[in-house]
Amino acid sequence: MIGITSRLIQAQQASSPPKHVDNEAEKAGREAEEELENLLLSSAGLKNSDVFRRLRIPDNFQTHRHEIDIVILTGEGIYCIEVKNYGGELVLCKDESYWEKRKNSGKFTTSVSQVPNPVLSIRNKSQILRNHLMRAGICLHERSFFPRVVLMNKNCKIDDLIENDYYVVTHKNLQKFLASFKQPISTMITDPLIPYFFSGKLSYSQIDQTRNALCQIGTWDIMELHGGRQLVGDYKGCTELSFDRSEVEKMVLVHQRNTVLSSMWAVLGYTPTVSATLFKRNGAGWFGHSIVGNVVLPYNKDIGFQIAGESHVSKIPANDIHCIKLSK
Structure with missing residues (x-):
């Protein structure tokens, strides 16, 4: 006893x-994802049922899962989004496999680190998602997938090579990106009625099948301490x-x-x-x-x-x- x-x-x-206590960098990254999700639902007018967070996509051999921060289902296709909240300065490395993060204090650079190029990562994950949907019997053309890296930190100084990358959405272009999801009612009605082979737009049947398949993909459990x-x-x-x-x-x-x-x-x-x-x-x-x-x-x-x-x-x-x- x-x-x-x-x-x-x-x-x-x-x-x-x-x-x-939460790691500040992890907390800021999580808040950036939540901020973008809220903007997609409010400013872009997307439905909650068409926006998915932190999907874990299994690879071809079902041995490993790849996380996508945000997946958006639209009539145009599927947007696969990697959200980054990098601060300081971003520079594309010479071999383009990495981005260099620099933190500056006045005229001096206080720290330099390299991170894998998130554009290459999200393009690969987009292909993995396409393969997963094909295994589920949903065959969509590669042009129906739109991988994007969204940089949410407005104070980040971005190298021109990164800023002009087709797959990168910077903070100053964020509103334009959100506005791209808004469509006239006439377009929303007619596009799904034209066969996918001719228009490249998803039909009602394809949208429903894809939504159901995305709902079946697992996400993470969250433990709050x-x-x-x-x-x-x-x-x-x-x-x-x-x-x-x-x-x-x-x-x-x-x-x-x-x-x-x-x-x-x-x-x-x-x-x-x-x-x-x-x-x-x-x-x-x-x-x-x-x-x-x-x-x-x-x-x-x-x-x-x-x-x-x-x-x-x-x-x-x-x-x-x-x-x-x-x-x-």
Whole structure:
């Protein structure tokens, strides 16, 4: 049996967990994606059902998945967008395989780093998406795919070779890019009625088939930690949490963060716990969100989560987790 001293130490740990702060660069990149998505829905007038975030496209051998930040389905075709929030100065390297990022302070360059050319990356991912749709029986011409790199940071100084690249949308050209999605009602009605072979525009049937196929592609799970940091990856769970993820869209963990109350319960013989509430997928209604179930876990129970880009599964204490959003 755990002694009162041990229980008091556990109560202190449970009520005062470490704060996990988001990486500033990752946070800025995520906010840039969200900003562009909001602009596409508001300024460009696109429907929510035609804008997809962070799709993970399987390659030809189904051994690896490639993430596309934003995919847009229109009558013209499919836009595959890589969103970047680079600051400082961008220069195209001589072999064009890399972009050089420079940070300047006054007249001096304080740091230089190279990143793989995102244009080459998104063009490759666009082809992978086309191949995936063909395996699903949706055969679209290569001209129906529009890979783009959107640079969201208005303070970024961009080299002419990058700025004039056909596949790059800079911040100063962003409004023009958004306006390109607006079409007259007459065009929206007539284009899908003309055969794809002649017009190159997607028919109603092709749009519906493509939308259904894109909806079947998986995205990432998101784990939000105490302090605000978000981890993106695949939820692996633990033995105490057994459920059908097709029925659950979110898990919220409720903690006892009051040190005085935690200590009182410890004196009475209780050890800290965490309450996990499972919310039903598509269960939002007039009177709140439907609940699938509720599970009580030890506060130090590890929950498995494989962070994107890592080969091993991380073990994260339940006490450090605020919520987990589960992809379809």
